[in-house]
Amino acid sequence: MGATNHHTLSALVENRPGVLSRVAGLFTRRGFNIDSLAVGPTERPDRSVITIRVDCTRHSVEQVVKQLYKLVDVIDVHEVLPESAIERELLLVKVQADAERRSEVMKLAELFDARVADVGQTSLLLECVEHPDRLAALEELLVPYGILEAIRTGRVAMTRSSAPEGESKTRLRVMG
Amino acid sequence: MSTPTETAVAAARARTGRMTGAEAIIRSLEAEGVDICWGIPGGAILPLYDAFMACDHTVEHVLVRHEQGAGHMAQGYARATGRVGVCIATSGPGATNLVTPIADAFLDSTPMVAITGQVPTHLIGTDAFQEADITGIVMPIVKHSFLVQRAEEIPTAMRAAFHIASSGRPGPVLVDIPKDLQLTEFDFSYPDEVELPGYDTDWITGVDQAAVDAAADLIARARKPVLYVGGGVINAEATDELILLAEALQVPVTTTLLAKGAFPDSHPLSVQMPGMHGSKYANWTMHRSDLLITIGARFDDRVTGKLDAFAPGAKIIHFDIDPAEISKNRTADVSLIGHLNETLPALRDAVLANRNDERIRHQIDWLNEVQGWRRENPFRYRRDGSTLKPEYVMEAFDKALRGKDAIWVTGVGQHQMWAAQYLTIDGPRRWITSGGLGTMGFGVPAAIGAQQACPDAYVVNIDGDGCFQMTMQELATARCYDVPAIHAVINNGWLGMVRQWQELFHDERYSETDLFGTIPDFVKLAESYGCLALRAETEAEADAVIAEAIAARRPTVIDFRVDREEKVYPMVPAGAASHEMLDETWENEWVEDGV
Ligand SMILES: Cc1ncc(C[n+]2csc(CCOP(=O)(O)OP(=O)(O)O)c2C)c(N)n1
Ligand SMILES: [Mg+2]
Numbered sequence: 127m128g129a130t131n132h133h134t135l136s137a138l139v140e141n142r143p144g145v146l147s148r149v150a151g152l153f154t155r156r157g158f159n160i161d162s163l164a165v166g167p168t169e170r171p172d173r174s175v176i177t178i179r180v181d182c183t184r185h186s187v188e189q190v191v192k193q194l195y196k197l198v199d200v201i202d203v204h205e206v207l208p209e210s211a212i213e214r215e216l217l218l219v220k221v222q223a224d225a226e227r228r229s230e231v232m233k234l235a236e237l238f239d240a241r242v243a244d245v246g247q248t249s250l251l252l253e254c255v256e257h258p259d260r261l262a263a264l265e266e267l268l269v270p271y272g273i274l275e276a277i278r279t280g281r282v283a284m285t286r287s288s289a290p291e292g293e294s295k296t297r298l299r300v301m302g
Numbered sequence: 303m304s305t306p307t308e309t310a311v312a313a314a315r316a317r318t319g320r321m322t323g324a325e326a327i328i329r330s331l332e333a334e335g336v337d338i339c340w341g342i343p344g345g346a347i348l349p350l351y352d353a354f355m356a357c358d359h360t361v362e363h364v365l366v367r368h369e370q371g372a373g374h375m376a377q378g379y380a381r382a383t384g385r386v387g388v389c390i391a392t393s394g395p396g397a398t399n400l401v402t403p404i405a406d407a408f409l410d411s412t413p414m415v416a417i418t419g420q421v422p423t424h425l426i427g428t429d430a431f432q433e434a435d436i437t438g439i440v441m442p443i444v445k446h447s448f449l450v451q452r453a454e455e456i457p458t459a460m461r462a463a464f465h466i467a468s469s470g471r472p473g474p475v476l477v478d479i480p481k482d483l484q485l486t487e488f489d490f491s492y493p494d495e496v497e498l499p500g501y502d503t504d505w506i507t508g509v510d511q512a513a514v515d516a517a518a519d520l521i522a523r524a525r526k527p528v529l530y531v532g533g534g535v536i537n538a539e540a541t542d543e544l545i546l547l548a549e550a551l552q553v554p555v556t557t558t559l560l561a562k563g564a565f566p567d568s569h570p571l572s573v574q575m576p577g578m579h580g581s582k583y584a585n586w587t588m589h590r591s592d593l594l595i596t597i598g599a600r601f602d603d604r605v606t607g608k609l610d611a612f613a614p615g616a617k618i619i620h621f622d623i624d625p626a627e628i629s630k631n632r633t634a635d636v637s638l639i640g641h642l643n644e645t646l647p648a649l650r651d652a653v654l655a656n657r658n659d660e661r662i663r664h665q666i667d668w669l670n671e672v673q674g675w676r677r678e679n680p681f682r683y684r685r686d687g688s689t690l691k692p693e694y695v696m697e698a699f700d701k702a703l704r705g706k707d708a709i710w711v712t713g714v715g716q717h718q719m720w721a722a723q724y725l726t727i728d729g730p731r732r733w734i735t736s737g738g739l740g741t742m743g744f745g746v747p748a749a750i751g752a753q754q755a756c757p758d759a760y761v762v763n764i765d766g767d768g769c770f771q772m773t774m775q776e777l778a779t780a781r782c783y784d785v786p787a788i789h790a791v792i793n794n795g796w797l798g799m800v801r802q803w804q805e806l807f808h809d810e811r812y813s814e815t816d817l818f819g820t821i822p823d824f825v826k827l828a829e830s831y832g833c834l835a836l837r838a839e840t841e842a843e844a845d846a847v848i849a850e851a852i853a854a855r856r857p858t859v860i861d862f863r864v865d866r867e868e869k870v871y872p873m874v875p876a877g878a879a880s881h882e883m884l885d886e887t888w889e890n891e892w893v894e895d896g897v
Binding site: 139140143144147148151152155185188189192193195196197198199200201 | 437438442445451499500501624626
């Protein structure tokens with residue numbers, strides 16, 4: 127039923143034990159592979175947001191959104207469309223950099239608004255919060271220096287205030 | 303056993319006072335109007351069972367012989383009445399024995415609350431004795447579950463569980479309660495409502511008129527419409543509304559295995575069951591149709607056969623309560639979410655406002671075409687004078703109980719399909735079968751639960767010799783509580799349905815399906831359980847034992863020794879298109895052309 131594409135879903139859930147398993151389990155059970163997953167608190171202590179990125183067809187994403195709504199702990203689900211949202215990941219990357227190459231790497235970091243989080247004898251630890259595509263670009267540029275370790279959080283996303291209501295949120299009124 | 307009065311329930315809801323968690327569970331059951339529940343005690347649920355004896359209360363507990371039986375009895379009760387069925391088990395193995403009925407209730411949308419004991423909170427996560435993470439195990443097969451963390455949460459968890467199980471699309475909810483919380487005292491009061499921000503069913507109420515008009519418009523332009531009816535109609539209690547709609551439309555009505563009884567089998571518009579062992583005329587009607595008016599059905603693969611080839615020329619109207627069913631397997635042209643007892647009358651009004659003589663002419667032609675298929679291709683079998691045909695048993699039972707309030711329950715296999723083909727079910731909640739999960743062993747306990755729900759009805763469990771042996775220990779329960787359901791074992795000495803596939807698709811390699819010679823003497827077995835035990839090997843004997851069993855009004859087992867080789871026809875082979883049905887050869891057969 128059509129070509130697969132990346133989709134980012136944002137689920138507002140009750141902050142209860144087991145809710146992450148329920149949400150993640152639903153994806154596995156229906157044959158989805160999760161590319162990225164981020165869970166975190168929101169402005170309310172009794173609510174969390176789970177941001178999930180999957181590669182699937184439009185038809186499947188509509189189905190999975192409806193299935194997510196059926197979970198009693200899920201309050202709201204919407205798809206975040208890239209053109210009307212801010213998407214971010216955090217990258218921590220340890221790059222080989224002795225005293226000689228240190229400034230070169232730091233310059234590169236500066237270009238990407240990355241921060242030097244730790245300096246070692248022969249390496250630098252950078253942290254960078256950016257759009258995932260930019261992080262990929264940074265990583266690529268760091269490869270020639272030697273990446274010792276790299277790790278990323280899952281993607282989080284928030285719709286811009288300027289986005290017209292209804293366009294960015296494919297809101298579906300759905301029940302259990 | 304009688305259902306509690308409204309005043310009794312109101313009094314139970316208003317009750318307050320200091321009590322243990324265990325008593326709070328019982329008071330919650332009373333507040334939910336629960337009159338009966340099924341289970342087996344054990345360590346982690348002992349305080350609850352102690353409270354059953356120590357407190358004065360109105361909830362009857364039925365001791366079963368295997369927790370699977372408790373679950374299916376709760377299902378039988380729920381499906382016969384529409385009320386929530388309640389089953390209880392201890393932690394670990396007790397809870398895991400409930401997994402099959404929970405999955406069954408999930409797939410067949412049966413309202414059920416399962417209460418399980420859990421090891422004490424301080425032992426959770428330590429691999430304690432009889433610890434099983436039951437909320438984790440059942441996660442994909444429950445509508446919701448609760449692991450209660452504090453005794454004070456018991457009333458809210460119970461209220462939420464009953465609300466979730468019975469509202470919207472019904473389903474099973476599990477409440478897991480650690481033993482120490484059952485022993486903890488707190489001040490009980492029962493909530494009227496529980497806040498569930500992620501569970502909103504209010505919006506389902508009401509009718510989207512634009513969707514109704516769009517559906518009526520499709521109907522007005524259709525030449526070969528058919529009502530494709532699923533179990534949702536039974537859950538919605540919308541049979542009357544469906545009959546009125548069908549009669550206003552004058553279109554053929556096909557009812558799925560789960561929907562048998564949602565529309566009367568004997569109604570002239572009924573074309574009975576579609577699908578793998580459905581009628582040829584139902585499958586051809588769907589295949590040739592240009593509009594499926596889908597009501598509370600879900601395009602299950604046993605109905606559609608090869609999905610791409612299913613009803614290829616039909617547009618789809620889909621009415622349901624669950625948005626996740628819309629366009630899941632087959633894209634809907636018009637869909638409407640709502641309560642069927644609201645949406646069906648709205649559609650009927652719109653259709654009646656839209657009367658059109660040309661459409662009526664086309665539909666008369668269409669009905670005539672369908673009736674022609676039906677005349678030429680009835681369900682049929684060959685009697686041979688020497689063996690007892692299973693189909694004959696169905697017809698004999700059907701005749702014997704015609705006009706009486708009968709509830710039919712089945713196992714899973716050939717006997718189930720013959721029952722579906724040959725029994726006439728004219729009302730909802732009078733046909734109880736395991737459809738989605740296809741659970742062997744469902745019959746005996748589900749029949750007991752249905753009989754306990756409806757003590758005056760004639761309950762008949764059409765079972766297989768294989769199925770019967772999976773849950774026959776519940777005959778002890780039937781005997782203890784004097785539950786007069788009749789268990790009719792269609793004994794062919796085979797795991798017959800599997801054997802049929804082996805004969806047809808695996809070159810007659812009967813791998814591990816022959817039960818003959820290892821089957822216990824069901825008559826002696828039933829006698830040892832204190833049941834009336836009968837046997838029939840011929841048609842005359844069948845007629846006689848059926849009459850005797852119906853008159854007996856006590857737990858009864860009948861061993862019907864039937865033709866061992868009989869197969870269920872017609873049949874859509876797995877993966878084939880639904881109009882391409884295998885059948886035996888019949889004279890005067892109408893062969894469907896060019897589809
Ligand atoms: C618990 C379970 N195990 C296995 C199956 C697969 N299965 C479907 S029908 C069937 C045979 C049933 O035999 P029996 O009860 O004798 O009924 P018959 O088909 O002979 O009428 C089997 C093994 C099942 N549906 N359920
Ligand atoms: Mg058999």
